[in-house]
Amino acid sequence: MFTVQNKVNWNESLEFLMIGVYDHPNKFGDWLEETSPNLQNQLKELVKSGDISAKKKSIAVVHTLGLVGPKRLLFVGLGKKKGLTKEILREAFGKAFQTINKARITAAGIMLDTFVAEGFEPEVVCEVLSEAFALSLYEFNGYKQKPNVPEVSIESLTVYSSTEENSLEEALSVGYIYGQATNAARTLVNTPPNLLTSTDLANYAKGLAEKYSLEIEILEKEDMERLGMGAILAVNQGSVEPPKMIVLKYQGKPEWTDVVGLVGKGITYDTGGYSLKPKTGMVGMKTDMGGAAAVLGAMEIIAQLKPEQNVVAVIPSTDNMVNGNAFKPDDVITSMSGKTIEVTNTDAEGRLVLADGITYAKHHGAEYLVDVATLTGGVITALGSDKTGAMTNNESLYEQVLEASMETDEMIWLLPITEKDKAKVRNSRIADLNNSPTREGHAIMGGAFIGEFAEETPWVHLDIAGSSVINGNHDLGPAGATGVMVRTLALFVESFTKIED
Ligand code: BES
Ligand code: ZN
Ligand code: ZN
Numbered sequence: 001m002f003t004v005q006n007k008v009n010w011n012e013s014l015e016f017l018m019i020g021v022y023d024h025p026n027k028f029g030d031w032l033e034e035t036s037p038n039l040q041n042q043l044k045e046l047v048k049s050g051d052i053s054a055k056k057k058s059i060a061v062v063h064t065l066g067l068v069g070p071k072r073l074l075f076v077g078l079g080k081k082k083g084l085t086k087e088i089l090r091e092a093f094g095k096a097f098q099t100i101n102k103a104r105i106t107a108a109g110i111m112l113d114t115f116v117a118e119g120f121e122p123e124v125v126c127e128v129l130s131e132a133f134a135l136s137l138y139e140f141n142g143y144k145q146k147p148n149v150p151e152v153s154i155e156s157l158t159v160y161s162s163t164e165e166n167s168l169e170e171a172l173s174v175g176y177i178y179g180q181a182t183n184a185a186r187t188l189v190n191t192p193p194n195l196l197t198s199t200d201l202a203n204y205a206k207g208l209a210e211k212y213s214l215e216i217e218i219l220e221k222e223d224m225e226r227l228g229m230g231a232i233l234a235v236n237q238g239s240v241e242p243p244k245m246i247v248l249k250y251q252g253k254p255e256w257t258d259v260v261g262l263v264g265k266g267i268t269y270d271t272g273g274y275s276l277k278p279k280t281g282m283v284g285m286k287t288d289m290g291g292a293a294a295v296l297g298a299m300e301i302i303a304q305l306k307p308e309q310n311v312v313a314v315i316p317s318t319d320n321m322v323n324g325n326a327f328k329p330d331d332v333i334t335s336m337s338g339k340t341i342e343v344t345n346t347d348a349e350g351r352l353v354l355a356d357g358i359t360y361a362k363h364h365g366a367e368y369l370v371d372v373a374t375l376t377g378g379v380i381t382a383l384g385s386d387k388t389g390a391m392t393n394n395e396s397l398y399e400q401v402l403e404a405s406m407e408t409d410e411m412i413w414l415l416p417i418t419e420k421d422k423a424k425v426r427n428s429r430i431a432d433l434n435n436s437p438t439r440e441g442h443a444i445m446g447g448a449f450i451g452e453f454a455e456e457t458p459w460v461h462l463d464i465a466g467s468s469v470i471n472g473n474h475d476l477g478p479a480g481a482t483g484v485m486v487r488t489l490a491l492f493v494e495s496f497t498k499i500e501d
Pocket of ligand 1: 270272288347376377436439442465466
């Protein structure tokens with residue numbers, strides 16, 4: 001996939017050579033002198049005419065017409081060196097790779113030194129580069145008899161750099177692992193619900209466990225009954241598909257202490273149950289296991305990069321269907337924690353499965369909790385589709401998640417949970433909790449409800465109802481699942497530090 005070499009050979013044939021252009025009086029580096037005098041003049045002219053620009057994320061493809069070995073030079077605008085961010089760099093790389101890939105060629109090269117800036121050492125650039133490479137070229141093939149996938153795509157990338165090879169190879173591999181795991185999550189989310197049941201999700205997790213030697217436990221319906229997981233069981237009541245509680249464990253410390261619990265909503269399809277969704281609102285609900293996919297993707301990264309942390313991943317999974325056996329509004333159910341819940345809306349099912357998921361994560365020793373869920377339409381109204389809504393009972397833990405998200409450029413924004421909000425989810429005349437007390441601020445209601453099960457354990461809730469899918473194609477991938485929070489969760493775990501109270 002990636003090869004690192006010391007210097008560009010201007011006599012050697014190459015389909016594409018990628019070059020970074022900063023906003024600087026001299027748009028080109030010393031490398032220009034190594035090329036042919038004729039090409040040098042032509043390139044300078046193209047800068048004057050504005051065809052080659054340093055404008056952020058501008059792409060210019062220049063054919064060299066036999067003047068040098070590389071057939072095409074691809075110039076990537078990066079703006080001012082001081083203004084460079086990881087986001088610009090990642091998206092610029094994504095755009096460049098998509099341009100190259102459209103040419104249906106298999107090999108390309110990149111002059112790494114032209115991208116380097118302060119804070120963007122060659123290793124950092126390599127990590128961003130390989131991540132963008134994986135993300136931007138992702139495709140979901142679909143099920144057409146004649147798939148419209150390209151016949152050829154880039155298979156190898158040569159990185160030309162004056163820096164030591166090993167450290168770059170390592171960075172390239174880390175970025176690629178991050179990108180590939182995100183793509184795996186995207187594929188899970190894009191897969192139609194008839195082809196991805198809870199059983200399929202559990203089998204997928206088993207595959208991960210085998211491949212990366214993770215410990216795995218899958219609770220079957222009978223196990224859930226024995227453990228009193230009345231909340232996930234209620235959601236599953238109307239389904240012919242058996243529910244699964246999927247648990248993956250990664251132990252990176254000698255003792256099973258300071259365990260981080262990652263809990264992902266794994267609703268493989270959400271009809272709303274008897275509080276049925278309107279027909280237009282139901283389409284797309286195959287993505288209601290986006291939280292589960294994010295957790296599985298993060299575990300795939302963690303299992304490969306092996307940080308010195310302990311992690312338990314818990315995925316409560318079922319679909320939310322309707323039949324004669326289905327749970328109903330007005331039902332009162334008992335969760336694993338013992339807390340009773342008055343069901344006022346069967347479409348607020350995510351918080352129910354998460355209730356038992358969180359309790360079970362604690363049962364497995366989780367001392368810190370992050371849950372990820374496509375929980376509410378309300379978060380989309382509040383923040384739009386590009387942001388993840390966050391809620392917490394512990395600012396320090398939230399800070400750590402936020403810091404990770406700023407590195408990965410997966411935007412999150414904190415919403416408050418006040419004492420009055422907590423009182424609302426406790427507002428039931430016949431049970432401890434009400435799963436849908438009001439539509440006002442219902443993203444917050446969802447968070448407040450889940451928080452009742454985290455109790456005193458430091459906890460962050462991430463509502464990805466908007467951010468888990470995107471409507472149009474973008475620099476880092478096609479329309480559809482984004483794989484949001486895979487990278488943030490993995491980075492959060494990698495850099496996690498114990499909170500002293
Ligand atoms: N899965 C939905 C949330 C959702 C909505 C995800 C749009 C992705 C896009 C969730 O289970 C749900 O139905 N939530 C209700 C909560 C309400 C009943 C309190 C909602 O958002 O309307
Ligand atoms: Zn729902
Ligand atoms: Zn749902």
